[in-house]
Amino acid sequence: MSSEAPARQMQAAGPEERLLGLLVEAGTLDSDGAERARRAASHSPLGLTRILLELGLVPERDLMQALETGMGIPLASADAYPREPILQDEVAERFLREHRAVLLSADAATVTLATSDPLNQFLVDAIALATGRAVEIKSALSSDIEQWLQRLHALDTSPMHGGAEAGPHAGAETDLARLRESASEAPVIRFVSGLISRAVEAGASDIHIEPFERRLRIRLRIDGVLKEEEPAAVDLAPAIISRLKIMSGLDIAERRLPQDGAMKIPVRGRDVDFRVATAPVAFGECAVIRILDKSSVPLDMQALGFDATTLGRVEGLLRRPNGIMLVTGPTGSGKTTTLYASLSRLNSAERKILSVEDPVEYRLPGVNQIQVKPEIGLTFANVLRSVLRHDPDVILVGEIRDAETARIAVQAALTGHVVLSTVHTNSAAAALTRLMDMGVEDYLLTSTITGIVSQRLVRSLCRSCRASVPMRAEWLEEFRSAGLDAGPDTPVFLPQGCPACNHTGFKGRTVIAEVLVPDETIRGLVLERSGASVIHAAAIALGMETLRHNGLRRVLDGVTSLEEVSRVVQQEEGS
Numbered sequence: 001m002s003s004e005a006p007a008r009q010m011q012a013a014g015p016e017e018r019l020l021g022l023l024v025e026a027g028t029l030d031s032d033g034a035e036r037a038r039r040a041a042s043h044s045p046l047g048l049t050r051i052l053l054e055l056g057l058v059p060e061r062d063l064m065q066a067l068e069t070g071m072g073i074p075l076a077s078a079d080a081y082p083r084e085p086i087l088q089d090e091v092a093e094r095f096l097r098e099h100r101a102v103l104l105s106a107d108a109a110t111v112t113l114a115t116s117d118p119l120n121q122f123l124v125d126a127i128a129l130a131t132g133r134a135v136e137i138k139s140a141l142s143s144d145i146e147q148w149l150q151r152l153h154a155l156d157t158s159p160m161h162g163g164a165e166a167g168p169h170a171g172a173e174t175d176l177a178r179l180r181e182s183a184s185e186a187p188v189i190r191f192v193s194g195l196i197s198r199a200v201e202a203g204a205s206d207i208h209i210e211p212f213e214r215r216l217r218i219r220l221r222i223d224g225v226l227k228e229e230e231p232a233a234v235d236l237a238p239a240i241i242s243r244l245k246i247m248s249g250l251d252i253a254e255r256r257l258p259q260d261g262a263m264k265i266p267v268r269g270r271d272v273d274f275r276v277a278t279a280p281v282a283f284g285e286c287a288v289i290r291i292l293d294k295s296s297v298p299l300d301m302q303a304l305g306f307d308a309t310t311l312g313r314v315e316g317l318l319r320r321p322n323g324i325m326l327v328t329g330p331t332g333s334g335k336t337t338t339l340y341a342s343l344s345r346l347n348s349a350e351r352k353i354l355s356v357e358d359p360v361e362y363r364l365p366g367v368n369q370i371q372v373k374p375e376i377g378l379t380f381a382n383v384l385r386s387v388l389r390h391d392p393d394v395i396l397v398g399e400i401r402d403a404e405t406a407r408i409a410v411q412a413a414l415t416g417h418v419v420l421s422t423v424h425t426n427s428a429a430a431a432l433t434r435l436m437d438m439g440v441e442d443y444l445l446t447s448t449i450t451g452i453v454s455q456r457l458v459r460s461l462c463r464s465c466r467a468s469v470p471m472r473a474e475w476l477e478e479f480r481s482a483g484l485d486a487g488p489d490t491p492v493f494l495p496q497g498c499p500a501c502n503h504t505g506f507k508g509r510t511v512i513a514e515v516l517v518p519d520e521t522i523r524g525l526v527l528e529r530s531g532a533s534v535i536h537a538a539a540i541a542l543g544m545e546t547l548r549h550n551g552l553r554r555v556l557d558g559v560t561s562l563e564e565v566s567r568v569v570q571q572e573e574g575s
Helices: 004-012 015-026 031-042 048-054 060-071 093-098 121-131 142-153 172-183 186-201 234-247 308-318 335-346 380-390 403-414 428-437 442-448 473-481 520-527 532-541 547-556 562-568
Strands: 101-106 110-115 134-139 204-211 216-222 225-228 259-267 270-281 284-292 323-328 353-357 368-371 394-397 418-423 449-461 467-469 492-494 506-516
Touching: 015 031, 015 048, 015 060, 031 048, 048 060, 048 186, 060 134, 060 186, 093 101, 101 121, 101 142, 110 121, 110 142, 121 134, 142 186, 186 204, 186 216, 186 234, 186 259, 186 284, 204 234, 216 234, 234 259, 234 270, 234 284, 308 335, 308 449, 308 506, 323 335, 323 403, 323 428, 335 353, 335 394, 335 418, 335 449, 353 380, 368 380, 380 394, 380 403, 394 403, 403 418, 403 442, 418 428, 428 442, 428 449, 428 506, 428 520, 428 532, 442 449, 442 520, 449 547, 449 562, 473 547, 492 547, 506 547, 506 562, 520 532, 547 562
Parallel strands: 110 134, 323 418, 323 449, 353 368, 353 394, 394 418
Antiparallel strands: 101 110, 204 216, 204 284, 216 225, 259 270, 270 284, 449 506, 467 492
16 A cells, blocks of 8 residues: 555656656665755756756666656657658757757657657647647657757758868957857757766766767777767867867867866766866867766775785785885876875874875875976975975875986985885886886885885676686686696686676776885895896795786686786786
8 A cells, every 4th residue: 555655646746756756766866866956947947857967967868768667758769860851841940959859750640759858848839839730759868869950950051060161261260259159059068968977977987089080989988998989970079179178178279289177067966077188180189088086986995906915915015104105007007096095094183194196186185185287397396395394294296207206205205204106117126127217226215115016907897797617728727827726627707798787798997916025135136226027036936926917816716807817917027
């Protein structure tokens, strides 16, 4: 009896309340988000569906699914869109554009309308009045609507088509005005907002927008691998790039030089930070949007994926009262996240922590974070000199890039500070030789470097669909050559693909790492200025687990795949 009451109440409520109820019941929207949508709807001319999307409260596909399964409003399929305009003499193109709608078909009695705002009764009544027909409603994704509106209704005089094709005699001011106008067009705003929302929901780390001669390629980097999205019309490229520049505070008139900016946008009710970089290319400008979603990044060493053995070694380094701990690896290997997690571990009321970064990626409560600005002389080295006068216990240096920064970091460690930093090298041993190449004296390195963590990120197998397969002979040989305990009956897991992992076989990423803790043998090799390969071999002989060995061990644990480890780890680790 009681279970039927909510259903009766939902049926009695209006369509917008019914939709909110469905979303809350499905767990797609929480009660606070529903109340926020109600308040916005009471003060806005926009329909509820548009408000939910504009505020980033609900993923668009989840919204469309609720409309279809709960309210009987089907999603228009891709093949339902017409090749030619429907009733263009009766319904104005501008009206359809403003209301995000496309006429799919019409007969003597009925017209079928696809819209991303299917609860908009004004839209339905206006179409019925204009055509003299009954209106059948279907829901539609905003990206589909925009793509088909461009194909079916775009006018030659539209500023959307001015961008890169402006005539050679068009003045600079006219061109700039056209860019500003096109970047402010509703379809462009919705396209950019929709793209960003989809990327955040998919867990992407970057969005790549790349114009070519006949297409605008859009790719998302998800779990370290680029995945191509549905391309946009190439003539939208100037407007899309201009929109991103406006949002991130860049100069839309400057198209000859690279630019960097930042922005903060609410997505599904939470603020997400983004970094935007543009650069001139052959067919216009490309852009990369770096997504800095702190809520999706666990600043906890164990949550990052360090196995128990490696985690114990890293935590041992963090317990040292002074000295330098370095994190190495190529771009995109999670070095900064590991440093932030380390700071979170060290952060307490008894310690003063200062960081010098370029840029500051995440705000850490309790940490004094300084953004370097080389253009005004605020370099790593200059800031570090000043920082030492602030009596910190822990100092994070975003990256040791030059000899001066390296020397000051060493001096800070010598005077009793804990210093955390990164160096771009392929192995832990190579970090020592890199610092020597920068001009840091070998005896200072042996006195200050407490440990070096070299890491990579590998994709984690989806726990919902990974499949156990028998050990193959070539796999067994590889495991045994690495000294791992594996036999013919040892299972190996492979990726399969399911809806939970978007049919990739992988979900999320985890860390594989090697930790080099210098002892007397390693220090002696540094004083002899031995090469990285010699130091690497000595560290292995003393018990260091290499990146590859750590990765293969995670394969046997069912965490990742052998192919994934081979993809990210070089065979010759000491090089």
